[in-house]
Amino acid sequence: MGARPDITAWRPDVEGIDEVFHARFADHAYPMHTHDAWTLLIVDEGTVRYDLDRHEHGAPSSVVTLLPPHVPHNGGxxxxxxxxxxVLYLSTTQIDADLVGRAVDRPVLRDPRLRHRVDQLHRTLERPGDELEAQSRLALVSEHLARHLRDETAAPRVPDRRVAFALRDLLDERFIEGLTLREAAERLHSHHTHLVRAFSREFGMAPHQYLTGRRVDLARRLLLGGMRAPEVAASAGFYDQSHFSRHFRRVVGTSPGHYARAGSEAVRRSSAPRTNAA
Known part of the structure; x- marks a missing residue:
């Protein structure tokens, strides 16, 4: 009997990703099979070999592998x-169907920057509450994959300050309840990938970073006003207490509890009666 595999699988609340699948296999070999989604694979340990359209390929840890939907493949x-x-199983809406043939011919992408972006997307998907960040990362990854299949160079940088400022206004309006990238694209009549690129170029940060900053700013005011940290998390738009604490510490450099106690201590010192020196 073979070793029991270590598997984690879930469907994130991110449009365009049908499933996230993490696995450690000691001796499992996949038979020939197909998926109805694009299979975006990175290997962290070892090397996977597979057959795709009667051609043998390898997937070491340094590459990104993209397998097209409805094309049989195996693996071991x-x-x-x-x-x-x-693995990310991407909806067929993420990459045009007319690129399936090119993916069959060239499923391996030797691109360290893309490998890093896919890794970061996985890490983001493991954190509930960071869906806007995941959507932004997915948009850039999908765009990169499509360019690879079309043999295109990087997209030209076309300035669009108007859409960048419009997205900022929309984020200011919705920073507590949040919004999806698709909602923003529909409201602003722009492609979601263009939104991410235009905003990042104009303001030097991604839309999800701006949204988080607005929430942390509100949280600071609420904490100094005496609201308890669990209530602040919900009032400022964070998914839960853990989500709130992680982002607050990243931005401010300390925990919400320590920040609140420091604020209370400062109030006590400022209100204490002063004695004149003799």
Whole structure:
């Protein structure tokens, strides 16, 4: 009997991703099968070998692999000790169907920057409450994959300050309840990837970073006003207390509780009666 695999799978609340699948296999070999989604694979340990359209390929840890929907493939370890992988099953809306043939011919992408972006997307998807960040990262990854399949160079940087400022106004309006990238694109009549690029170029940060900053600013005011941290988390738009604490510490440099106590201590010192020196 083979070793029991270590598997985690879930469907995130991110449009365009049908499933996230993380697995560590010691001796499992996939038979020929298909998916109805694009399979975006990175390998963290070992090497995977697979057949796609009767051609053998390899997936070491340095590359990104993109397998098209409805095309049979198999897979298994090419190195002793098995392999550890992370997979995103992307909706067919993410990449044009007319690129399936090109993906069959060239499923391997040797691009360290893209590999890093896919890794960051996985890490974001593991954190509930960061859906806007995941949507932004997914938009850039999908765009990069499509460019690769079309043999295109990087998209030209076309300035669009108007849409960048319009998105900022929309984020200011909705920073507590939040919004999806698709909602923003529909409101502003612009492609969601263009929104992310235009905003990032204009303001030097991604839309999700701006949204988080607005929420943290509100949280600081509420904490100094005496509201308890669990109530602040909900009032400022954070998913839960853990989500709030993680982002607050990242931005402010300390925990919400310590920040609130420091504020209370400062109030006590300023209100204490002063004695004149003799």
């Amino acid at each position: 370890a090419a190195t002793p000790g098995g392999f550890r992988k992370r």
